[in-house]
Amino acid sequence: MSASAQLSLQGSFALPVLFDLGATFAFALSGALAAIKRHYDIVGVLALALVTGLGGGLIRDGLFLAQGPTPLLTNPHYLEAVVLAAVGGVVFGARIHRFARLIPVVDALGLGAYAAFGVQKSLLAGLAPPAAILVGVVNAVGGGILRDLLCREEPLVFKPGQFYFLIALGGAVVFLFCTATLGWSANRAAIATVALTFVLRSLTITFNWRTAPVS
Amino acid sequence: MSASAQLSLQGSFALPVLFDLGATFAFALSGALAAIKRHYDIVGVLALALVTGLGGGLIRDGLFLAQGPTPLLTNPHYLEAVVLAAVGGVVFGARIHRFARLIPVVDALGLGAYAAFGVQKSLLAGLAPPAAILVGVVNAVGGGILRDLLCREEPLVFKPGQFYFLIALGGAVVFLFCTATLGWSANRAAIATVALTFVLRSLTITFNWRTAPVS
Amino acid sequence: MSASAQLSLQGSFALPVLFDLGATFAFALSGALAAIKRHYDIVGVLALALVTGLGGGLIRDGLFLAQGPTPLLTNPHYLEAVVLAAVGGVVFGARIHRFARLIPVVDALGLGAYAAFGVQKSLLAGLAPPAAILVGVVNAVGGGILRDLLCREEPLVFKPGQFYFLIALGGAVVFLFCTATLGWSANRAAIATVALTFVLRSLTITFNWRTAPVS
Numbered sequence: 001m002s003a004s005a006q007l008s009l010q011g012s013f014a015l016p017v018l019f020d021l022g023a024t025f026a027f028a029l030s031g032a033l034a035a036i037k038r039h040y041d042i043v044g045v046l047a048l049a050l051v052t053g054l055g056g057g058l059i060r061d062g063l064f065l066a067q068g069p070t071p072l073l074t075n076p077h078y079l080e081a082v083v084l085a086a087v088g089g090v091v092f093g094a095r096i097h098r099f100a101r102l103i104p105v106v107d108a109l110g111l112g113a114y115a116a117f118g119v120q121k122s123l124l125a126g127l128a129p130p131a132a133i134l135v136g137v138v139n140a141v142g143g144g145i146l147r148d149l150l151c152r153e154e155p156l157v158f159k160p161g162q163f164y165f166l167i168a169l170g171g172a173v174v175f176l177f178c179t180a181t182l183g184w185s186a187n188r189a190a191i192a193t194v195a196l197t198f199v200l201r202s203l204t205i206t207f208n209w210r211t212a213p214v215s
Numbered sequence: 216m217s218a219s220a221q222l223s224l225q226g227s228f229a230l231p232v233l234f235d236l237g238a239t240f241a242f243a244l245s246g247a248l249a250a251i252k253r254h255y256d257i258v259g260v261l262a263l264a265l266v267t268g269l270g271g272g273l274i275r276d277g278l279f280l281a282q283g284p285t286p287l288l289t290n291p292h293y294l295e296a297v298v299l300a301a302v303g304g305v306v307f308g309a310r311i312h313r314f315a316r317l318i319p320v321v322d323a324l325g326l327g328a329y330a331a332f333g334v335q336k337s338l339l340a341g342l343a344p345p346a347a348i349l350v351g352v353v354n355a356v357g358g359g360i361l362r363d364l365l366c367r368e369e370p371l372v373f374k375p376g377q378f379y380f381l382i383a384l385g386g387a388v389v390f391l392f393c394t395a396t397l398g399w400s401a402n403r404a405a406i407a408t409v410a411l412t413f414v415l416r417s418l419t420i421t422f423n424w425r426t427a428p429v430s
Numbered sequence: 431m432s433a434s435a436q437l438s439l440q441g442s443f444a445l446p447v448l449f450d451l452g453a454t455f456a457f458a459l460s461g462a463l464a465a466i467k468r469h470y471d472i473v474g475v476l477a478l479a480l481v482t483g484l485g486g487g488l489i490r491d492g493l494f495l496a497q498g499p500t501p502l503l504t505n506p507h508y509l510e511a512v513v514l515a516a517v518g519g520v521v522f523g524a525r526i527h528r529f530a531r532l533i534p535v536v537d538a539l540g541l542g543a544y545a546a547f548g549v550q551k552s553l554l555a556g557l558a559p560p561a562a563i564l565v566g567v568v569n570a571v572g573g574g575i576l577r578d579l580l581c582r583e584e585p586l587v588f589k590p591g592q593f594y595f596l597i598a599l600g601g602a603v604v605f606l607f608c609t610a611t612l613g614w615s616a617n618r619a620a621i622a623t624v625a626l627t628f629v630l631r632s633l634t635i636t637f638n639w640r641t642a643p644v645s
Contacts, residue, residue, distance in 0.1 A: 041426035043380040050349070062278035063492035065499055069280055073337075073346035080345060090429050122503075130510060131503035134480070149364070149579070165473040211471040214520050256641035258595040265564070277493035284495055288552075288561035295560060305644050364579070 012124070013186040015117055017077075023113065025081040026106035028053030031147050032089030038151065042090065048147055049086040054078060056142030060118055064135050065125045104205060111164075112197030115140040115171035116190040120179075129176055136172035141165050160213050163204045171197040227339070228401040230332055238328065240296040241321035243268030246362050247304030253366065257305065263362055264301040269293060271357030275333055279350050280340045319420060326379075327412030330355040330386035331405040335394075344391055351387035356380050375426050378419045386412040442554065443616040445547055453543065455511040456536035458483030461577050462519030468581065472520065478577055479516040484508060486572030490548055494565050495555045534635060541594075542627030545570040545601035546620040550609075559606055566602035571595050590641050593634040601627040 031052025035045040054072050061070030072078045118139030122132035141164065171193045178189035203209065246267025250260040269287050276285030287293045333354030337347035356379065386408045393404035418424065445453075461482025465475040484502050491500030502508045548569030552562035571594065601623045608619035633639065 036429055039375075039428040041375040041428055043426065045429055058278065062281055063488065064503060066281045066492055066496045067498055068282055069337075069340050069342055073279060073342045073349070076343035076345050079343070079349060083345070093429075122499075125499050127499055127503045128506035128509070130506050130513070134503070134509060160469075160471045211473065213469040213471055214466055214475055214523075251644055254590075254643040256590045256643055258641065260644055273493065277496055281496045283497055284552075284555050284557055288494060288557045288564070291558035291560050294558070294564060298560070308644075 011185045011187065012120055013116070013190040015113055019109070019113065021077055021081045023106055023110035024053045024078055025085050026103050027110065027143055028082045028085035029089055030103050030107070031143070032086045034147065034151070036089055036093065042086075045090055046083070046086045048150065049089070050079075050082050051150055052143045052147040053082045053085065054143065055146035056114060056118075056139045059142045059146075060121065060135055060139045064127075064131075064138070065121065067125060108198050108201035108205075109194060111140050111168050111201060112171040112194040113190070115168045115197065116175040116193040119172050119175045120186055120190075123176075123180075129180065133169070133172040133176060136175070137165065137168045140168035140171070160211050163200070163209050163211065166211065167197050167200045167204065170200065226400045226402060227335055228331070228405040230328055234324070234328065236292055236296045238321055238325035239268045239293055240300050241318050242325065242358055243297045243300035244304055245318050245322070246358070247301045249362065249366070251304055251308065257301075260305055261298070261301045263365065264304070265294075265297050266365055267358040267362040268297045268300065269358065270361035271329060271333075271354045274357045274361075275336065275350055275354045279342075279346075279353070280336065282340060323413050323416035323420075324409060326355050326383050326416060327386040327409035328405070330383045330412065331390040331408040334387050334390045335401055335405075338391075338395075344395065348384070348387040348391060351390070352380065352383045355383035355386070375428050378415070378424050378426060381426065382412050382415045382419065385415065441615045441617065442550055443546070443620040445543055449539070449543065451507055451511045453536055453540035454483045454508055455515050456533050457540065457573050458512045458515035459519055460533050460537070461573070462516045464577065464581070466519055466523065472516075475520055476513070476516045478580065479519070480509075480512050481580055482573040482577040483512045483515065484573065485576035486544060486548075486569045489572045489576075490551065490565055490569045494557075494561075494568070495551065497555060538628050538631035538635075539624060541570050541598050541631060542601040542624035543620070545598045545627065546605040546623040549602050549605050550616055550620075553606075553610075559610065563599070563602040563606060566605070567595065567598045570598040570601070590643050593630070593639050593641060596641065597627050597630045597634065600630065 028049040031048040031050070032045050034052075035048040038044070040048070057072045058070060061067070061072065115136040118136035119132045121139075122135040123129075127135065174196055175189050175193040178184040178192055179186055182189075184192075243264040246263040246265070247260050249267070250263040253259070255263070272287045273285060276282070276287065330351040333351035334347045336354075337350040338344075342350065389411055390404050390408040393399040393407055394401055397404075399407075458479040461478040461480070462475050464482070465478040468474070470478070487502045488500060491497070491502065545566040548566035549562045551569075552565040553559075557565065604626055605619050605623040608614040608622055609616055612619075614622075
């Protein structure tokens with residue numbers, strides 16, 4: 001851990017356990033529903049639920065931070081949430097779509113929470129600030145990109161569409177600014193980040209704000 | 216290493232060296248033959264042989280366990296087996312298909328052996344039991360998934376087809392159950408796992424048992 | 431670090447900082463231009479610039495060596511070069527194509543430099559010689575492969591085409607031979623490697639030397 005990283009974080013925030021597992025469940029459920037829509041078998045449902053639910057965190061810990069086994073694997077509850085989402089998707093099938101209205105809400109909350117959490121964990125691991133922003137963004141949107149790749153889709157997030165990645169990027173920048181420049185506590189900065197990204201994402205969905213191709 | 220993981224394994228089993236290298240060779244050869252069929256050049260043959268032969272182990276050690284360089288790279292024999300398979304595929308070309316009848320047999324043996332080995336290595340690294348099962352399965356089937364991704368195929372393993380992934384999953388669960396619940400030695404549990412997965416995979420091929428789409 | 435690796439390297443070479451950042455910028459710019467051509471939005475431009483500019487190094491450090499956070503993330507200048515390339519690509523758009531004539535030159539220099547650097551870093555991490563060659567090659571060509579995968583292209587490098595991967599492979603082998611067998615200093619071996627790969631790549635482009643499918 002570098003001295004500058006130690007200086008730049010006042011305390012640290014932990015995601016509330018129920019929120020963390022709930023968001024994992026919601027992401028995993030969205031992956032399972034995508035697999036069901038594509039007529040995959042149970043293996044494909046499990047795989048897409050896993051990749052969508054934990055992909056961002058696995059890239060963060062396994063590829064970027066590389067500091068031994070990730071808590072996502074040493075704590076059994078994350079995988080239990082993924083399996084529960086896959087089984088729930090299969091058992092309740094089409095009827096789950098009513099419940100599925102909750103997914104964009106959880107997703108909008110998770111976007112900011114995971115972006116802030118990824119930035120914090122990266123700073124604690126000694127990463128430079130721009131790299132911490134990168135890892136925060138990947139933590140927030142990585143699962144969706146992996147899901148698209150495994151379905152052999154061109155990742156949606158790269159093509160013009162509703163603001164999603166940019167909101168995660170904004171959340172990571174805001175969290176870094178509040179903790180490192182303003183000296184806020186990590187907890188306070190995380191709450192501000194989640195509030196901001198949630199409002200932006202809700203407005204995006206409501207008014208269908210969209211990015212444009214650069215050429 | 217957590218105390219519970221230490222308690223749950225009685226001894227440990229090592230894959231017999233010749234089997235380990237033979238399975239790597241067989242997996243790599245199947246990748247090389249796929250590349251030749253697609254009219255890739257020598258680069259593509261080498262790359263697919265590598266990814267199919269070592270992909271599962273590289274994901275296990277590099278992404279999930281993240282404990283420094285993997286034995287697959289510090290021990291030169293694994294890459295030598297891959298290069299040998301690629302060269303063999305190119306030199307013997309079509310004639311190798313007679314030899315290729317052996318591949319499903321080695322593959323069926325490797326499926327259980329790598330599932331058990333992945334579970335064991337994960338438990339020793341302190342992973343939770345469900346995560347150890349995940350890593351065991353990825354160790355067994357990861358190379359084939361990466362091969363399909365690099366060929367820009369939708370991974371076959373996700374779509375309805377013959378039991379393959381589910382047998383690897385069964386093998387990982389059985390190994391965990393025998394060692395952690397029944398208290399068997401790792402060696403005995405590994406032999407039971409390989410025997411079970413080999414029989415199930417042989418029956419699957421013989422009777423063309425298949426999974427169904429979930430919707 | 432193994433004793434043999436210590437013996438096999440006389441000193442070590444560091445990429446000149448300006449060259450290293452310049453090559454990162456050039457690779458990233460080629461990714462950004464590819465994204466612009468495909469009408470991606472700013473997110474896609476950033477993502478492809480990042481993956482093409484740093485992909486090879488991230489695979490080297492994150493997946494193969496797994497020794498904690500990579501210098502590509504702890505040193506902020508690499509990501510700054512990537513962002514600069516993405517912004518430059520968007521702002522200067524089509525006019526950049528004149529500047530883009532420089533890219534094959536930088537690319538040809540980077541191919542040998544990164545191959546040598548990857549081999550050296552792998553030997554220092556205790557990898558076996560064939561694995562060090564593999565990591566050197568991935569370090570040199572990995573960004574381009576990841577870029578193709580994310581665009582849902584079959585990686586160009588696998589299909590018959592101009593010598594590229596094979597030149598990186600040749601560079602990695604030459605660097606290993608010069609340092610480990612001939613006992614040259616790492617600096618001298620790196621200069622020889624870069625000179626050789628640059629000449630071979632220039633001849634390849636000039637005379638359109640191509641690989642053939644193996645069948």
